[in-house]
Amino acid sequence: MIAHPLGNTGARARSDGAKAMALAKTVVWILALVPAAVLIWKGFRQELGPNPIEYITHATGDWTLRLLLITLAISPLRKILRFPQLIRFRRLLGLFAFFYGFLHFLTYILLDQFLDFPAMLQDIGKRPFITAGFTSFLLLLPLAATSTAGWIRRLGGKRWQQLHRAIYLSAALGVLHYYWLVKSDIRMPVFYGAILAALLSARLLLRRAPAK
Amino acid sequence: MLIGKAGEIRSSEITPRDVYFSRRKFLAGGVGLAVGAGALRAAAKLEGLGKSPFSTTEKLTPYDAVTTYNNFYEFGSGKDQPARFAKNFQTVPWTVSVEGHAQKPRTFDLDSILALAPIEERIYRMRCVEGWSMVIPWAGYPLSTLLKQVEPLSKARYVAFQSYYNSKQMPQARFSGIPFPYVEGLRMDEAMHPLTLLCVGLYGERLPNQNGAPVRIVVPWKYGFKSIKSIAKIKLVEKEPPITWNLANPREYGFYSNVNPKVDHPRWSQAKERRIGEFFKRDTLLFNGYGDSVSSLYAGMDLKKYY
Numbered sequence: 001m002i003a004h005p006l007g008n009t010g011a012r013a014r015s016d017g018a019k020a021m022a023l024a025k026t027v028v029w030i031l032a033l034v035p036a037a038v039l040i041w042k043g044f045r046q047e048l049g050p051n052p053i054e055y056i057t058h059a060t061g062d063w064t065l066r067l068l069l070i071t072l073a074i075s076p077l078r079k080i081l082r083f084p085q086l087i088r089f090r091r092l093l094g095l096f097a098f099f100y101g102f103l104h105f106l107t108y109i110l111l112d113q114f115l116d117f118p119a120m121l122q123d124i125g126k127r128p129f130i131t132a133g134f135t136s137f138l139l140l141l142p143l144a145a146t147s148t149a150g151w152i153r154r155l156g157g158k159r160w161q162q163l164h165r166a167i168y169l170s171a172a173l174g175v176l177h178y179y180w181l182v183k184s185d186i187r188m189p190v191f192y193g194a195i196l197a198a199l200l201s202a203r204l205l206l207r208r209a210p211a212k
Numbered sequence: 213m214l215i216g217k218a219g220e221i222r223s224s225e226i227t228p229r230d231v232y233f234s235r236r237k238f239l240a241g242g243v244g245l246a247v248g249a250g251a252l253r254a255a256a257k258l259e260g261l262g263k264s265p266f267s268t269t270e271k272l273t274p275y276d277a278v279t280t281y282n283n284f285y286e287f288g289s290g291k292d293q294p295a296r297f298a299k300n301f302q303t304v305p306w307t308v309s310v311e312g313h314a315q316k317p318r319t320f321d322l323d324s325i326l327a328l329a330p331i332e333e334r335i336y337r338m339r340c341v342e343g344w345s346m347v348i349p350w351a352g353y354p355l356s357t358l359l360k361q362v363e364p365l366s367k368a369r370y371v372a373f374q375s376y377y378n379s380k381q382m383p384q385a386r387f388s389g390i391p392f393p394y395v396e397g398l399r400m401d402e403a404m405h406p407l408t409l410l411c412v413g414l415y416g417e418r419l420p421n422q423n424g425a426p427v428r429i430v431v432p433w434k435y436g437f438k439s440i441k442s443i444a445k446i447k448l449v450e451k452e453p454p455i456t457w458n459l460a461n462p463r464e465y466g467f468y469s470n471v472n473p474k475v476d477h478p479r480w481s482q483a484k485e486r487r488i489g490e491f492f493k494r495d496t497l498l499f500n501g502y503g504d505s506v507s508s509l510y511a512g513m514d515l516k517k518y519y
């Protein structure tokens with residue numbers, strides 16, 4: 001590689017670290033966009049199956065929940081693996097969870113209901129699984145909106161953290177949404193629910209352990 | 213070249229079925245040798261099907277969708293699973309016992325079922341309780357033809373159906389979350405109604421495994437789950453028989469389960485449906501559009517109460 005202009009080893013290590021972080025972030029970006037890219041690719045090739053709208057709804061819903069759980073796994077993982085840098089991916093992953101949640105919501109509004117607002121309002125009020133999903137999504141909105149450094153400063157770290165704990169509630173409602181929407185085969189929602197429970201327990205158990 | 217052969221086939225409308233039939237006939241014409249084993253694996257054909265005035269002229273749902281998007285929980289709860297996991301389902305030999313309150317209860321083997329009456333094509337709308345629908349060219353004859361064979365007694369007020377179940381052949385079943393064997397039921401007058409089909413095929417061939425081979429019923433004015441697949445036993449009974457989805461979830465699935473846009477399922481509005489292959493939803497029709505033929509069966513009944 002090209003020598004760093006400052007030629008100072010400490011600075012070079014720092015800048016190598018920054019480069020590695022930039023590279024890692026790029027990788028996370030690419031990975032997180034893969035499910036969306038796959039959907040678009042399959043869409044063009046007409047490989048979304050006999051009911052494409054259902055396929056898109058399921059894929060975006062699945063990835064919202066998976067990314068929420070991955071986001072929640074960061075904090076315990078960084079302690080267990082003693083890898084504090086992991087924390088720098090958390091916000092990005094959380095925003096991608098929101099991104100898929102937004103796509104899921106758009107799929108519902110545009111493709112599933114086709115802007116039939118009375119029908120959607122009825123759905124939200126009458127069908128518990130939609131009520132839970134919608135609430136889960138609403139909870140993500142303020143988190144996404146306050147995800148910037150500016151907002152952390154404005155709210156203060158402590159209050160910001162408290163607000164962002166809502167992500168647990170959002171994930172729990174996401175699991176409930178899934179549990180209520182399956183007809184009889186509850187394996188997947190129970191699986192995600194177990195992961196969420198494990199993450200919550202890990203959080204409580206590791207509460208006192210500082211990140212090294 | 214393939215399509216060129218289609219001229220001598222059946223009707224003239226351009227539908228997926230015509231393309232399909234032309235391919236089948238082409239293969240049958242002895243030229244099939246040149247074609248790969250995959251194509252030859254296709255199910256046995258049903259020749260010379262009669263037409264039926266009950267058939268709709270709506271556009272058919274493509275064969276691929278009809279045979280890859282299925283609810284058949286014995287082979288898994290995912291829509292794509294029956295096509296994958298029912299591939300090796302053994303349907304030979306097959307018998308259907310027809311018993312209960314009958315003068316001449318009897319067990320039919322499949323050949324005698326196939327030979328009992330001329331098989332006709334019935335193009336029906338199929339509406340799933342989940343809010344999607346298809347148009348499917350079934351093949352069969354009225355269930356009443358079979359039932360009359362055993363001479364039902366006056367005590368026979370309902371007909372109870374039971375699917376074949378074998379956990380070795382159906383390893384996915386135990387994850388589905390509903391009890392097996394699958395059971396269904398109809399009131400006697402529903403079972404004897406000319407629309408109620410004893411079905412042995414679709415798209416001019418014998419039923420693919422994932423669609424309920426080798427023999428099922430089709431009740432087009434009710435939600436799809438009422439049309440029980442892979443029937444092993446039919447029993448004429450006095451009291452309303454239990455049905456699987458009602459056992460699994462009594463609040464959501466009733467015995468009658470007539471298609472009705474005004475009676476919502478707790479999880480889905482039933483006002484509209486998405487016809488597979490179409491983008492926009494369409495309005496769901498009372499009795500799935502078969503009201504002229506069947507509404508008299510329910511005269512005076514509160515359809516909200518008897519859902």
Ligand code: HEM
Pocket residue numbers: 054057058059060061062064065068101104105108112130133134135136137138170171173174175177178181
């Ligand atoms: C914005 C409000 C939301 C609405 C209106 C909504 C609606 C839906 C609908 C209609 C389905 C398909 C149901 C079916 O096939 O029967 C679905 C599935 C799903 N949704 Fe949502 N949803 C919402 C928010 C969310 C959120 C926030 C999450 C994640 C935390 C989520 C996760 C899922 C999952 C995991 C599935 C099932 C996917 C599968 O079966 O593979 N949804 N949602």
